[in-house]
Every structure is written in structure tokens, then in C-alpha cells.
Amino acid sequence: MKKNIDTMQQILDTGQNLIQERGYNAISYADVAEQIGIKKASIHYYFPAKQDLVQAILKRYRTEFMTGLNQIGRSSDSPEENLYRFFQYYRDPLVENAKLCLCSMMAAELVSFPMEIRDEINGFFRDNETWLENVIEQGREMGILDSQISSKEQSQIIMAFVQGAQLLARSSGDLQYYDMMVRNLLKNLNILTSP
Template identity: 35%
Template sequence: MKHFSEISPMAERIIDVAQGLIQQQGYNGFSYDDIAKLVGIKKPSIHHHFPRKEDLVSVLVQRYTHVFRGELLGIEGRHASPVERLRAYAAVFEQTFNRDKRLCVCGMLGAESGSLPESAADEVARFFKVNLDWLAQIIGDAQHAGLVTKNCAADSLAQTYLSALEGAMVLGRGMRTTQGPAEIAQTFLSTVSV
């Protein structure tokens, strides 16, 4: 399997289209035919870059995780306060949701994990681990500063927060409302603040 940093501009275009399809329809909701039509190429050209759908999705999630890590570093660079970092984290989900009620790639794929190929499921799990580790650190910092309750372990609060944000996207789409992750984040943060 290729690493996302080794792909060509055309492969990058294929991944961009596949990402949008996953965010709207999930892993099982699109085919190489769908991508070929949207990119304007023939299906064998996609197979040249990604012999199997599993390869495409694994590389896509690698790239998504890398970009998300960059967002986390950017949040750290822009916000000193751990609570402000948590708000900024929710804003990343809000931006995704505001694009035609798209879901987080890994939130969508996580819901389908039982039908994902193992390599793709492993990449999705890695995305969640990166996020949970970062959130637990930030929440731990907030607890140490006396800004967030110590009644729950930081890793439990991290799981709750990430679950709330991912769930807010699903609920917002399902209810066809504009309420997204930002409002849910505000409720969560006001609940755990000291």
C-alpha cells in the first residue's frame, strides 16, 4: 500500500472526490464508477492508482489523519488556554458539518467498521487514537489548571467529547437541522467547567 505522501496529483484528485463521497454516502455508498464520472476519467485509470477500493480508502484516511494532526498543531499554536483549544477543536468539526452537512470521514467509516477491510479499519482506529490522545492531554491540562472537573478521568472525558461531536454531526444531518458540533461542544464544556 502506498503512503499518502507518495501519490501523484491525479491520485490526489481521486482521493479528494472519494473523500466527499465517503462524507456523504459512506464506504459502501460509492464505487469507482462514481469517482470516474466525477473526476472525468475512466475506471481503469483509478485502478492504476489504487488497485482496490481498500487501498484508496486506506491512503485517504492516512491523509485525513495527517491533515487533522496539522489542525491540532494549529490549534496549539493559536490558543494557550486548554478550554479555548477544546472550543477550537469543535470548530474543526463545525466547519466540516457546514459543508453540506458532511460528516467526519472517520466518523462515517467508524459506523461501517464491521464491513471495512482491515487495513482501512486500522487507519480509522489510528485516527481516533490520535484524537483521543490529544484530547486527553488537553483535558488533563484543563483539569490541572482547575478549569475542568476532576470527577472523571481525562481519557473518559476525551471519549465523551469526541463522541458528542461525532454524534452531533450525525444527529444534525438526520434531523435536518443546522445545529451542529459547536452548540454541543458549548453544552459539554459548560457542563464540565469548574
């Protein structure tokens, strides 16, 4: 039984890595099987269709990502620290083989997906926006964040920003570019102090 769980985890891990590096439409079961060293039939045993595999990858990614964000929120009462760590969370995949956030990578191909996959990707972004909205609202209540727009609108702007910043940093191959953009956004948010 453990071997089955290990194989399934390897398939999920490898599929996720390949999608983050190449995109959904650029990978196949043959690619995943080759990297793991198994037959394609083994993948079909766990995930009969590519959609099944991708949905499982997305659900796991969304859960793990939000668990990470919620840990950030629990470990600090500082909204500015939480925002800074949010941006670091999106920076981490860039360090590892210049990968993008899984949902950012897949959003570019959204029209080619069935509705279940689209819903999972859009749900991921909504979850992030809700988390950000709470952090921004907390910063306003504490008097350390000043913005002329609603917390909801600000959270949507930050999500659009971080997706674009990841993409541009990846294409330029320059993490300092990402860091510079984040520093400037934090200044523009009128955060009185920064971590």
C-alpha cells in the same frame, strides 16, 4: 509527472468527498471516475483495489486532521479555547454539504472493512482522544477545568459526544442543534470561562 500527481489528488479528493457524503459502501470507482471525468482504468492505475484507495484516503485524512489539531494546540495556551476550536473543527464539514468527519462516517460500516482499514479508523480516534486528554489535563493543571473522572475517560466521552452531535446535526439539517449541544457540554465540563 505533475499531471499524474494532479490526477491522483483529484481521485483522493473525490473519493473522500463521496465517502463523507454517502459512505464507503455507497461509492464505486465508476462514481469517482464520473465526477472527475476520467476512465475507471485511470483509478486502477493508482489504486488497484478499492481498499488501496480507501487506505490512502484515510492515511492522508488522519495526517491532515492531526496536523490541524496540533496547530490549534500550538496557537493557544488556553484549554477552553482549544476545546472550543476542537468542536469547531468537527463542525466545519457539516457546513460543507452536510458532510461528516470521514472516520465517523466510516465507523458505521466498520465490520465490512479489512483489518488495515479498521486499524486506520481506530487510530484516528485514538489520536483524537490523546489530543483531548492532553488539553483536559492542561485545563486541570491550570485550575479552569473540573471533572470527577479521569482525563482519559473524559476524552473518550467527548469523542463519543462529538461523533453523535455531528450525526444528529446532519440528520436534522440544523447546525444550531450542534452548537447548542456543544455549549451545554462545555458548561457541563465546568469550564469557568468559555470563548
